[in-house]
Amino acid sequence: MDLVAGSGTLLLAATPLGDARDASARLTDALASADVVAAEDTRRVRALATALGVTPAGKVVSYYEVVESSRTPMLLDALREGRNVLLVTDAGMPSVSDPGYRLVSACVAEGLPVTCLPGPSAVTTALAVSGLPSDRFCFEGFPPRKQGERRRWLGRLVAEQRTCVFFEAPHRLADTLADAAELLGDRPAAVCRELTKTYEEIRRGGLAELAEWAAEGVRGEITVVVGGAEVQSTDPAELVAQVEERAAGGVRLKDAVAEVAEMAGVRKKELYDAVLSARR
Numbered sequence: 001m002d003l004v005a006g007s008g009t010l011l012l013a014a015t016p017l018g019d020a021r022d023a024s025a026r027l028t029d030a031l032a033s034a035d036v037v038a039a040e041d042t043r044r045v046r047a048l049a050t051a052l053g054v055t056p057a058g059k060v061v062s063y064y065e066v067v068e069s070s071r072t073p074m075l076l077d078a079l080r081e082g083r084n085v086l087l088v089t090d091a092g093m094p095s096v097s098d099p100g101y102r103l104v105s106a107c108v109a110e111g112l113p114v115t116c117l118p119g120p121s122a123v124t125t126a127l128a129v130s131g132l133p134s135d136r137f138c139f140e141g142f143p144p145r146k147q148g149e150r151r152r153w154l155g156r157l158v159a160e161q162r163t164c165v166f167f168e169a170p171h172r173l174a175d176t177l178a179d180a181a182e183l184l185g186d187r188p189a190a191v192c193r194e195l196t197k198t199y200e201e202i203r204r205g206g207l208a209e210l211a212e213w214a215a216e217g218v219r220g221e222i223t224v225v226v227g228g229a230e231v232q233s234t235d236p237a238e239l240v241a242q243v244e245e246r247a248a249g250g251v252r253l254k255d256a257v258a259e260v261a262e263m264a265g266v267r268k269k270e271l272y273d274a275v276l277s278a279r280r
Contacts, residue, residue, distance in 0.1 A: 004111045008035065008083040010075075012100060014093045014119030017221075018197030020051035026117045027088075028052045035083035038063035038075055040090045040099055063087065068102050075103055079112045091221070093121050097141045097167055122195055122223045123165050129202055130190035130225035132163045140166040143176050150176060154183045159263055161228040170218045177211035180226065188227040194220040236266050236274040243275050 011030055016022040031037065031045075032054040039045035042062050049056055063071050075085050087094050087103065093116075094100030107114045127134050140157070143166060144150045157164055168176050173191070180189075186206040191214065193201040199220065203210060207226065239260050246256035257275060261268040 003113050004080070006082055007112050008079045008081070008085060009113040009115055010079060010103065010107050011084060011086045011115055011117055012094045012104070013086055013088050013117040014121060015045075015048060015088050015091055017091045017120045017122055017125065017195050018200075020048060022120050022196060023048070023052055024117060024119050027119060028054055030086045030117060031056055033084075034058045034086035036061065036075065036078050036085045038071070038085055038087045038103075040064045040088070044090050045088055058083075058086075063099055063103075065099055068099050072103050072106055076106055076110070076112070079107065080110075091120070091122070093119070096121065096123060096139070120196070122167070122192075122221070125195050126190070126192040126223035126225050127163065127165055129192065130163075131204060132188060132190065132225055132227050134163060136161075136228075137163040137165060140164055142167050142169075143172075145172065147175065147179070151179050151183060154180055157226075157229075158184060159229055161230075161265065163228050164226045166224050166226075168222050168224055170220060170222055173218050173222055173224075174211055174214035177207055177214055177224075181207035181211055184226065184229070187229075190225045191218075192223040192225065193218065195223065236271040237278070239264055239266065239271055240275050240278045243271065244278075 011034065013027045013030055015027065031049050031052065034056070035058040037045060037056050037058055037060045039060060040063060042060050045060065046056070061071065063075070078085055087100055089098035089100065092098065095104060104114055123139050127137055138160065144153050184207065186208045189205065189207050189210055191203045191210055203213060242260045243253070243256045246259065247253050253275070257268055257272045261271045
């Protein structure tokens with residue numbers, strides 16, 4: 001889709017996780033010049049601006065989860081009228097488990113320009129200091145609050161070989177780590193608390209050990225990093241039944257083979273040959 005001529009630009013800006021000195025020069029400039037500043041918490045963005053020695057020139061409006069849907073049309077109108085909108089959240093990158101996705105999606109649908117002022121992210125910061133493999137990883141947001149749903153959520157990570165990063169509330173951390181230790185095994189993990197802040201703490205160990213530690217009580221903003229599942233050597237012949245089950249459900253054989261092969265970490269050709277051999 002072609003961009004709309006004469007429209008303003010949506011600026012997604014990463015804000016410091018805790019130390020205002022981590023703010024980029026571009027964020028400082030944007031705070032001083034944007035026509036509209038949409039903030040998850042207007043008090044925090046004003047405090048950040050003060051710490052950076054700037055005064056927002058444009059209108060500052062709240063844009064948090066409860067009002068996202070109702071405020072998005074107003075921000076779209078501002079963009080259509082040629083005004084630049086700066087979107088910031090309390091810490092880190094908008095849209096990453098924070099408000100922003102709805103507005104970005106709406107802008108993309110209308111051809112309104114969107115750009116990003118990169119900067120701090122709790123996801124990559126925790127990954128970097130965890131000491132766990134970082135060449136491949138996945139981000140899972142927040143686990144479900146209810147235990148049954150959370151255990152099903154963790155169950156989907158049993159075969160995940162990538163390092164996994166997720167956020168958790170401090171009062172639910174111990175229960176989540178205990179469930180993870182039971183369902184995923186005692187994988188290596190790291191709990192990153194209050195990243196870049198005065199009381200930053202990185203605890204590394206097995207999931208069971210960390211669950212025991214967290215049971216004593218934890219405060220602050222939490223990011224958890226968990227090592228991936230170990231690669232298991234699997235005989236393709238043992239996976240034939242899974243392929244046939246998918247095929248019986250209407251999935252094309254090649255697609256069924258591809259799905260099962262990816263989950264099990266085996267070569268598609270070897271699994272395909274095993275299926276054909278079993279059919280003979």
